[in-house]
Amino acid sequence: MPPPRVEKTGVCFMIETINKTEQLKSIILEDIRNGVYSHEDFPSIRALSKKYGVCKHTVSQALFSLKEIGALKVHPGKSGTVNCDLAQKNIAVLYIGMTPLSQSEFGAELFRGIEEGIRETGKYSYNTYSLPEGDSIGSLDENLDRVHTAGILLVGSDNPYKLSCLKKYKIPFTVVGTSVNDADVSFVAPHMENEVFEEVDLFVRKGRRKIAFIGNIREGSPSSCEKTNPFFNVLKKNKIKISEKFIKKCSHLPENGYVQMKEILEAPEIPDAVFCTSDLLAVGIYRAIHERKLRIPQDIAVASCDDLEIAAYLSPSLTTVRMPRYEIGYQSVKQLMAKISGRRFLLHKIIPSELILRESI
Template sequence: MVTSEEVARLAGVSRTTVSRVLSGSGRISEEVRQRVLEAAASLGYEPNVVAQSMVRQRSRTIALGLFHVEEGLSFSRLGETKHHFYLDVLKYIEEEAANAGYDLLQPSRPLGRTPESYVRTLQTRQVAGAVMLALSSTDPRIPALVQAHIPTVFIDAVGQGPGATYVKGDHVSGARQVTEHLLALGHKRMAFFVGPSSNMFGMERLFGAQQALASAGRSLDPSLVRQSGWNMQQAYEAAAQLLSERRDFTAIIAGSDLMAIGILRALRERGLHVPEDVSLSGFDDLELASYTDPGLTTVRQDRVAMGRGAIQLLLRLIQGEQHLAPLILPTQLIARQSTGPAPSV
């Protein structure tokens, strides 16, 4: 069995320092703390005090994980347009946590060397639980947290176990609603801009569109499905490429409002009018969707319920409830001026 003395020797510190780091007490520099945690991780050291603290005395701190681990410092990337949707979600996470008497903690090094070291960091900090926001489906922190039995709620990522569950919008229904809206306006050929192929929710939205088309006796044209990143520039570039190839469609369904704004620019640069020549819709209903010209038809996701609901589920997990069902939030079509009747041929 690995001892704290071995950890101290590898980290180049005293056993007292190891004890202080692993108990979360005392003033320890970040550099020393990281050396001790990495030494403990590399040796596989599991101090009993951590396990005892997790069972007997939860702190009033909730760990917050943001986005995919490879993105680096998460807070510095909140200004990126692809993350704009989550700014309000974070606001309501913070408000609900504060109302319940909890503080939020975002570790400065999200993963360290391994997902196990990330989990150990949370255990060392004696967090009560964790909220993980918009991780990629391949993020190794998802199975690590589920297996460690740290109470965890994932937002726009799927992770489930006795002490873990997730919150997300009903992407399939939302995409089905907007596709049915365009079909009712007489549109027969629609282009679809989805996110990266690895993003499960972008694929759910495409599936919802396929459902609506199938119900109307129509099929999806694979050549009119285009992938891009979630931000305006990447969607603009993907739309410019599509428009250079063909213009035999009368509507575009974008995977997000920000993508739709990029597509709107590409359409205008080529002399196409929205909605007279091409109808355009987004997804999310960001505040700016009502300020575009024309106002953007979109699908509303309830960001208030997403943030507050995640904390409410987490508190139930912290209190010992297990195997909680995920919270699937309804979505709502918001029809504005960017969609109209299909142009006559």
């Protein structure tokens, strides 16, 4: 159903629709979510009739419908008065995949920032929801408590279909950890291009010319381009041509890094450096290299992204680009709180990353 079309005339809103009750219900519910009406301070039916430019009967029907979904509570004995009983205390945290965000290698630190940001508000709690990969929101339509959800944090997805679905909810939301190709969508994301460029360029400065790529390549995805573009820009700058066999596309799992690196090492010509888009891939890459009795970095240098905790404990320790995951999670909550309260905020917030030089180059 499209959003209600309203026109402001003086202090009244004239609702242009056939089904006035449903449209009025949607408008009042959105006003409640936006904090227009506070607890125990809800207008009378007469006042609502005047404000929205509809008859009292239409108001009464809309309020009854809102009562049915738990948005309002009618108090007996108070004729014509309805008190708001909507406790907008929940933030919905949406993440991709089956592993809970707090338990994943990548998401734990980011989630800690989200938790701290929500805790500091002093009035919000959160619920987490798992979403499938790709163009789907799974069972979110059925499971999300839209009435009591004040805002949404979408972690690590720039999928256009998911974004379009969230827009339809008419609930403030922010994308966490990745930029998106939608000027109207707010996000908090890292800036990694300069650091990745410097990291890959370091391969070349140390004499490496046969450089392999293992990782996530998604055309049009800003988060993917942050890592792939600087890699190929370094090759172009130094006029380095690499075999297509040195470019392996895969998702960020250790077993994928192992399988792809093993396949590369079975070819007659092997690389002298490998860049991967996640430290999790590097875990598998290390194993494949060690199984071939090759040395890091003497035979093959390795560099990566994210700076997960495991990066410092690999042998040799892994050179990587540190993504400020805690800060991204924390600042995402701050941005969302500003949206919910109607305060001014920076629509697209970029947080710098850091190149962490260790022993693998």
